[in-house]
Amino acid sequence: xxxxxxxxxxxxxxxxxxxxxxxxxxxxxxxxxxxxxxxxxxxxxxxxxxxxxxxxxxxxxxxxxxxxxxxxxxxxxxxxxxxxxxxxxxxxxxxxxxxxxx
Numbered sequence: 001x002x003x004x005x006x007x008x009x010x011x012x013x014x015x016x017x018x019x020x021x022x023x024x025x026x027x028x029x030x031x032x033x034x035x036x037x038x039x040x041x042x043x044x045x046x047x048x049x050x051x052x053x054x055x056x057x058x059x060x061x062x063x064x065x066x067x068x069x070x071x072x073x074x075x076x077x078x079x080x081x082x083x084x085x086x087x088x089x090x091x092x093x094x095x096x097x098x099x100x101x102x
Contacts, residue, residue, distance in 0.1 A: 020096050025049070028089050035080025037073035044077035048085050052078060 028048025036043045041061050045054040055077070061070055 017097060024089070024092060024096065027092075028085070031085070031088070033081045033084040033088070035077050035082070035084060037076040037080075039073070042070075042073040042077040044074070044081045046078065046081040046085055048089055050082045050085050 029051075031048035032045055032053065033048065034043060034045050041058060043054075043056040044052060046052050055074065057070070057074070061073070
């Protein structure tokens with residue numbers, strides 16, 4: 001007859017991983033990542049959770065051209081900052097939880 005798994009040990013390990021995830025999330029919330037548009041005119045700063053913290057748009061950008069051009073620059077800057085945050089968070093997660101994402 002096969003032996004039953006140690007459910008208490010499994011629950012304990014799960015709780016430990018949950019605590020690690022909570023600590024990683026708290027740490028990510030206070031880290032900052034900066035991205036810019038391709039022409040570096042627009043700069044965005046997000047935290048490690050990808051939440052927009054700051055957006056810098058020079059007055060000249062606000063007054064020039066069509067709004068859709070500025071929209072693209074804003075999206076580029078935010079996307080760039082969020083990509084950095086995602087890459088860093090994933091690296092930290094893999095570091096403390098080997099096998100994550102594989």
